[in-house]
């Protein structure tokens with residue numbers, strides 16, 4: 001692969017054209033990736049139609065020689081489908097750099113199926129859809145610095161990134177930030193329900209809850225203080241926040257929440273074992 005610059009986009013193929021592929025693809029097109037440099041393989045007709053309507057991209061139902069031009073192949077399929085899709089595709093993509101967003105599937109499995117050591121894994125999250133995501137990245141040792149920069153260029157359209165040195169850490173990233181938006185939405189749902197129970201309308205409760213999450217997150221981002229210190233600033237001794245936090249402590253909410261994230265991490269490890277090579 002030739003040296004990339006900030007303005008040169010690679011020829012890129014997506015295997016799987018669902019939620020995550022659309023987030024990355026949409027961001028790249030927005031950045032200026034020409035449609036002629038994109039191939040998508042997506043067996044589900046409804047998803048192919050959606051890609052055409054949303055981005056003007058014509059997707060193929062199956063892998064074929066059209067993939068041979070791809071310099072980068074983005075794997076955005078479910079872990080359970082990865083092996084079969086890789087075996088269908090590997091004869092067309094031997095010269096490509098492979099970038100997988102699949103949860104759990106280890107780079108050693110991907111390298112084995114594809115017959116290539118040039119494999120990077122990314123674990124994004126759904127705020128990628130609005131360019132506000134964060135991705136954990138891991139590269140196999142044979143991936144060059146230039147190829148790492150190329151991956152950063154591709155993922156930049158989805159938001160921020162951080163590299164991890166040990167691949168096992170990606171399962172923790174998956175549990176924390178990959179699945180994380182679902183936890184935020186879960187708490188939003190509960191806050192809205194509480195607001196309605198206390199006499200606010202659903203619309204009022206939603207407005208208040210979303211603004212509170214957004215404002216508190218932005219404050220934590222901009223502040224030099226720890227989340228614990230920021231929490232203490234809200235909590236007057238004997239006041240309302242204290243009453244709420246004591247209820248949460250009594251229910252050991254933090255312990256349950258940590259256990260929930262460990263369950264997600266364990267599931268990522270299981271997927272790697274069950275669906276890997």
Ligand SMILES: NC(=O)C1=CN([C@@H]2O[C@H](COP(=O)(O)OP(=O)(O)OC[C@H]3O[C@@H](n4cnc5c(N)ncnc54)[C@H](OP(=O)(O)O)[C@@H]3O)[C@@H](O)[C@H]2O)C=CC1
Pocket residue numbers: 015016017018019020021041042043044047076077078079081084085101102103123124125126178179
């Ligand atoms: N959603 C999220 O928040 C995140 C997801 N991920 C990972 O991203 C990956 C994709 O997830 P997501 O985009 O949500 O899933 P989607 O179900 O939205 O998209 C996957 C698409 O791939 C299609 N597909 C199935 N088999 C093949 C094949 N052989 N070749 C090409 N395409 C195929 C599926 O079709 P069909 O439905 O017919 O099977 C589906 O349309 C998963 O591995 C997941 O772990 C990572 C981070 C966050």
Ligand SMILES: O=C(O)[C@@H]1CCC=N1
Pocket residue numbers: 103174178179
């Ligand atoms: O739930 C999942 O398995 C995927 C991976 C992270 C977010 N969604």
